[in-house]
Amino acid sequence: GNSVTQMEGPVTLSEEAFLTINCTYTATGYPSLFWYVQYPGEGLQLLLKATKADDKGSNKGFEATYRKETTSFHLEKGSVQVSDSAVYFCALSEGETSGSRLTFGEGTQLTVNP
Amino acid sequence: DGGITQSPKYLFRKEGQNVTLSCEQNLNHDAMYWYRQDPGQGLRLIYYSQIVNDFQKGDIAEGYSVSREKKESFPLTVTSAQKNPTAFYLCASSTSGQGTYEQYFGPGTRLTVT
Numbered sequence: 001g002n003s004v005t006q007m008e009g010p011v012t013l014s015e016e017a018f019l020t021i022n023c024t025y026t027a028t029g030y031p032s033l034f035w036y037v038q039y040p041g042e043g044l045q046l047l048l049k050a051t052k053a054d055d056k057g058s059n060k061g062f063e064a065t066y067r068k069e070t071t072s073f074h075l076e077k078g079s080v081q082v083s084d085s086a087v088y089f090c091a092l093s094e095g096e097t098s099g100s101r102l103t104f105g106e107g108t109q110l111t112v113n114p
Numbered sequence: 115d116g117g118i119t120q121s122p123k124y125l126f127r128k129e130g131q132n133v134t135l136s137c138e139q140n141l142n143h144d145a146m147y148w149y150r151q152d153p154g155q156g157l158r159l160i161y162y163s164q165i166v167n168d169f170q171k172g173d174i175a176e177g178y179s180v181s182r183e184k185k186e187s188f189p190l191t192v193t194s195a196q197k198n199p200t201a202f203y204l205c206a207s208s209t210s211g212q213g214t215y216e217q218y219f220g221p222g223t224r225l226t227v228t
Contacts, residue, residue, distance in 0.1 A: 004156075034216060043118075043204055043219035044157075089156060101147075101172075102217060104156040 002027045006090050006105035013080055013112050021075040021108045023064075023090035031092040033057075033066055033073040034102070038087045047075075047088070080112045116141045118220035120205050125225045127199075135190045135223045137205035145210035146188035147217060150174060151202040160203075163188055164210045192225065199227045 007022040025031065032051040036044040048057030053068035062077045073090060090105040118139045127133045139146065145164045149157040159172030163182040177196025182188055188207075192199045202224050206217040 036219075041222075043120075043221045044206075044217075045219070046216045049216060101159065101162060102157075106154070106156040 002031065002092060002094055002103045004090050004092055004103055004105035006088075006108050009107070010109035010111060013110070015082055015112055015114050016079045017112075019075070019077040019080045019084075019110070021088055021090075021110070023073045023075065023105060025071050025073065025090075025092050027071075027092055027094075029094075031094065033064070034091040034093070035062070035064055035073070035075050036089045036091060036104075038089065038107070040086075044089065080110075082112045082114050085110055085112050118205060118207055118218055120203075120220035120223050123221065123223060125223055127225070127227050129227055130194045131227075132191055132193050133199075133225065133227075135192065135203055135205075135225070137188045137190065137220060138186055139188075139205075139207045139218075139220075140186060141207055141218060142185075143207035143209055143218070144185070145208045146182070147206040147208075148172075148178075148180065148188070148190045149204045149206065151204060151222075157204065160190065192227075199225060201225060 003026045005024050034049045035047040037047045038044045048059040050057040050066035056065045064073050064075045087107045087109050089107045091102045094101045121136045147162040148160040158174050160178050161180040163169035179191045204222045205220045208217045209215040
């Protein structure tokens with residue numbers, strides 16, 4: 001079946017540091033890929049998405065590129081802020097046969113210190 | 115404002131009691147979903163519904179039940195058969211049909227059973 005693997009956390013960085021959170025996936029078809037963010041005590045918010053190979057999703061300084069050859073969708077940000085502290089989830093859709101059902105990774109806790 | 119409402123935010127129950135979690139959306143979405151989140155883990159799909167009066171089991175449906183009598187509402191009942199019900203429950207909705215659409219999440223309900 002489909003699966004998503006994220007780098008283990010927690011990740012702790014200083015403000016203005018470079019961020020990479022690795023995400024790889026296993027899928028039988030051609031999934032769409034997503035990054036969601038969860039702030040403490042809240043639901044998930046969509047951060048960015050990519051629907052086909054080589055697409056780059058971007059939002060709020062975060063970027064991720066859909067790499068079919070390496071089955072990866074790594075999240076990057078050039079300069080993190082304290083307000084970026086949250087849990088980040090990589091997810092994939094299971095395609096049209098299952099509607100918009102998502103498979104999530106385990107999440108990566110990010111803490112940014114001033 | 116369009117969005118997803120979950121109530122209550124915190125819920126406490128005694129072991130052996132059934133409890134129903136509310137989820138309402140005014141986004142005019144056809145599809146709705148229930149997830150369970152445990153500390154340090156990703157989201158696991160409990161049930162989902164792509165249209166009124168129809169729903170499917172997710173990966174961990176045992177001990178849960180749902181109904182979808184209205185497009186706007188998708189309540190989840192945690193029954194006494196659920197062996198470990200204490201968790202954070204998240205409801206989501208999305209457009210359905212051809213293509214892949216991101217899911218929009220509610221703020222969640224934290225259920226504690228003692």
